Amino acid sequence: MALGACTRNPPAATADLSYQSTLIEQLIDAKPGQVIEIPAGRHVFDRSLTLRIDDVTLRGAGMDKTVLTFAGQKSGAEGLLVNASGFTLENLAIEDTKGDAVKINEGERITLRAVRIEWTGGPKTTNGAYGLYPVRTRKVLIEDCVVRGASDAGIYVGQSTDIIVRRNRVEYNVAGIEIENSRRADVYYNEVTRNTGGVLVFNMPNLPEAGAGTRIFNNRIYENNTANFAAKGTAVASVPAGSGVVINANDQVEIFDNTLRDNATAHIIISSYFSTGYMNSYSVAPGFDPYPEAIHVHSNRYMGGGDSPDGLDLKALKLAMMGVGGRLPPVLWDGYADPKKLVNGRLPPERALCIRDAGAVLNADGPGKYRNPTLDERSFRCELPPLAAVAWDPAG
């Protein structure tokens, strides 16, 4: 092309909007099965991109070679909005979108591979909320990606099923990886560091389906001590800095074989919706289960952490329970259990919180207004059957 009669510069060489219309028209005219190659270079956009055709691949020349920058974005709530199935995005970077970087709303067989999402000014409340954001999707694979600077979650899978999140690097986000109201997710071999909270597994009220069945294993989750920079009012705004893994109101979560190091509040926090500060008589539609149940923590390696918890309440808790110079234990539980489900004061075995590798668990006694926190190992000595792997094989 460059050898032809050059009437226009290749888009890579220019910092203007010349490539924007080219790509938008390619997205409009895309045919199922098509691969749209985005050349190496820095491409400038001032409006969001939208794809609505099934079975399209958007491919760059590498996450450090093909860069789509939205720093001057004037319109659109995302960088790229997709409403299609069979979508693959790979080998490129998206920077500085005003809102979410990549949102896939409704679709199945979604692959996000070797994509870099970054807000280049570092952690800021004004950064876009989500980096990679599939919602209402089925069969999602997110692998070998890098996400930095999201003011909510770097990788956020919401209201989806059969999810694999692996080998990604997520750092300097409020939440590194968040699995929310989703069923069957495997999160493994990720490098999760310098976020406010590393990996979150949440259930939010007022949505059609509750989530359950997340496995978090073989991840390195360390130094997630970045001060919380989320906008108030978001679910993640209640996450204390220094959290490795946070479970909120979600069920059937298995956390094993991870390395958790130097997360200054706690490596693992198991909490109910009551601890978010959003519970009120109107805000929760009937049928919502605010309690975490069937949580299985085993075979993890814990190093350091718990030495500088975030927030006055947790600092006071540490002082009261562990003394000056002490540290909170690896696993913290807010103490809420559904009174209707208790049998002899305990959750039945299939709903129990089983924590077998962390010594004593700190029960913060939320229901007792945090007056009588306890350290207890024995109550958590139980075992749950291993959760099945996500059955969907992305290679198949």
Next chain:
Amino acid sequence: MKSWILRFLCIVTLLSLFGCHRAPSPQFHAQDNPELLSEWGILHVDGGTLRLAEGVQAYRLSTPLFSDYAQKLRTVWLPAGQSAQYSPSSAFELPVGTVISKTFFYRRDASQGGRVQEAPAPSAATLDLRAVRLIETRLLVRRQGGWVALPYVWNEAQTEARLTRAGATVELIRVKADGAEAPFPYLVPDSNQCAGCHAPNIKAGALQPIGLKARHLPVEQLEAWSTAGVLRGLPAVTALPRTVDWSDEPIELEVRARAYLDINCGHCHNRSGPADTSGLVLDASATTDVAMGVCKPPVAAGQGTGNRRFGIVPGRPDESILLYRMESTDPGAMMPELGRSLAHDEGNALVRRWISAMPGTCSVSAT
């Protein structure tokens, strides 16, 4: 090709001194997307006037979507002998060949240089081109495979509009009634972005008209169409769903606020729309409770919360995320996500009054 032949015939006709000023008639393009708006024959520029072709009907909505203070001329054309089928809640079923147009325009400010003012609603089915600045005409075309959206942008001379599928940005300056000026980028959507509003069911993804629903159209309009035989199945007036004019002061505040939210938010915030992920329902079907945002914590608003905790806090508009997002002009926070660069001061004032007058509190409890 067809248009080239037409133009050729025109020249031949001119040469034979018969003139070529006969108004064009609408032309349905079943497959191709003509480069020029004139090739559809829906609207035509006749000297200093924009006119509708024969058989093209102008219509208006009781409460329109806010689009950066642009005024809109809406038309619908059905192929001869065809008619629309009435529906009580969804868009009317329109026959293949239907062409809907919406022309966005402003009052031309005398000082020029991209300065525009809010124009009065079109009183006739023509526009005086000396008085208005045409920006764009969007077509929704009903083809065999479904609706297709095509944006056309007018040239400066206002003689022709050209297909601009990738969208466009027109830099304008809004001159307010008090003379104050506010520069803003007027954003013509790209064809895919049209679906951001016109695909009310996110699973189906199919495009639909928004305004051509029973509740949005004035009764006299519906009756006229029914009488003319272009609308089948119109029930008795008493059975018609109604949306009020949001600016019609004597009408109850809540009814007007709901009408405003319905047309401005309901295309996404309905129970099967793109915003069903949020659990927030703002179309006419919503009831005033948590689903409508009252004391509802956001699901995925991100920085769009504006540091506020609930969608609507009764009596407290400045603590309500809903109003924050309506007042914002930051693309990462504002609602609707598309279709405006400016805030709609008057619409926001209405929603503010509605929330202010709403009884109740959102007290947070630990158990």
